[in-house]
Amino acid sequence: MTNICIVSGFLGAGKTTFIKKLLKVFNPSYRVVVLENEFGEEGIDGEVIKEEGYDVIELEQGCICCSLKINFLKAVQDIILKFNPSYIIIEPTGLGVLSEIIKVIECKELKEMCKITSLITIIDGLNYEDELEAFGDFFQDQIKSANTLVVSKTLEISSETKKRIVNSLENINKDAGIIVKSWDEIENKQLFDLLNGKIKYKNIQLNKNIGDTIKNIRTVSIKCDKEISIKNLQEILEKLKIGYAGEIIRAKGFIRSYNCILHFNYVKGHYDIGKRKEDFLNNDLFKVCFIGKSLSIHKINILFNGAGKIKIKKILKLNRS
Structure with a gap:
């Protein structure tokens, strides 16, 4: 069975950079495929990862949590049948609703083919407080649906800001693990543990107007x-x-x-x-x-x-x- 790791996060949080770091922990015996969903972004992040020598499948011109749901489901099926990978790392667009993406992966068509082993949301340390205020329920969905929250750009923010971010994240998702340190200090073993973490997410009931803010x-x-x-x-x-x-x-x-x-x-x-x-x-x-x-x-x-x-x-x- 293929393991699924989803790396979510708002626009510009650092998802692709973190995925490149995750990819370095795999030894050659693992077959890993990256599934990119760039909302109109012309495959730019995909090209960056391809440069590292990995298989990258791209879904463009829409979002996998809404207009591309069927394409997304079929893409996951095709990847498993064609490559039989040990892991698929999914990078949704920064405008994706994570709880909806989870529902697609857990549908009956994929139930016997793959399982979610890790839900990571990258939090932009520099812009977190502004984004939380501006994007409300939509932004909180990415936080509530994750089992690990990884704060980016920590070298550019003060200790006081880090404390405020952690307190806020804990109020939104008290069950998630939170990593707030320079990514250079995250050891490979910890990264591999993230890929295989125990899932702790709830079935989020979304406000029907969650997309209004964007x-x-x-x-x-x-x-x-x-x-x-x-x-x-x-x-x-x-x-x-x-x-x-x-x-x-x-x-x-x-x-x-x-x-x-x-x-x-x-x-x-x-x-x-x-x-x-x-x-x-x-x-x-x-x-x-x-x-x-x-x-x-x-x-x-x-x-x-x-x-x-x-x-x-x-x-x-x-x-x-």
């Missing part, structure tokens, strides 16, 4: 044909911080630069930029993705492509049924 969020992805230097990319991201193209919650992408490829991550005004090998991507994968409210496609395109024709890859609006 109904105005949409995502835009565009191709980026222009070469951009690190300095120019920093200037672009600084413009995004002041609301030039709308309220951006999350942005990321691959950019062609001079003699290298730039990979950037942006979360609520905080960003980082990294370099990758020139042969990392083919030309079809130079793209940027934005998730937020009141997004201006025209202004985004001006920033990344100049004033030329807009090459829109995808525009999606989140709808809950």
Whole structure:
């Protein structure tokens, strides 16, 4: 029977980074497949994990807890039948309702094929308090449905903030284990124990309007044909911080630069930029993705492509049924 580990968390919390760390604990005898669900994000996180040499299956253009439920169920079935993996690590979109994803995995069609062994939610230490206030029941669902809560960006927050976060998390889910330390200090044995942890979650009864708090969020992805230097990319991201193209919650992408490829991550005004090998991507994968409210496609395109024709890859609006 295949073990299922779900790594949930809001947009930009650090799910992909944590999954890359989890993958390092497996020895070669384990067959591991990563199932990525990127809501309109053009497979950017999937490319990052593929670079590590792992099998990655991607489900795009929707969310596995609502519009892609059937696709998600079939994808899990197909992965098990094709690869017979020891583990499937599932990374839902940051807009996913974790309790609904659990219901899909526990349905009768999958009951004899797999079992959930770990439910991990990554908590963004820098933005936790703002996200809790802004996204209410939807955000709390990811916390209540997990058996382990792992706080990210702990080196960037004070001890007092850590205490407040822990107290808040304990009030929302008193049964969950909480890890609040630098991820470099988490030993491989502890990570492996997380993958095989005892499940302690309840059957969450959701408010039918749980999606209302995020109904105005949409995502835009565009191709980026222009070469951009690190300095120019920093200037672009600084413009995004002041609301030039709308309220951006999350942005990321691959950019062609001079003699290298730039990979950037942006979360609520905080960003980082990294370099990758020139042969990392083919030309079809130079793209940027934005998730937020009141997004201006025209202004985004001006920033990344100049004033030329807009090459829109995808525009999606989140709808809950």
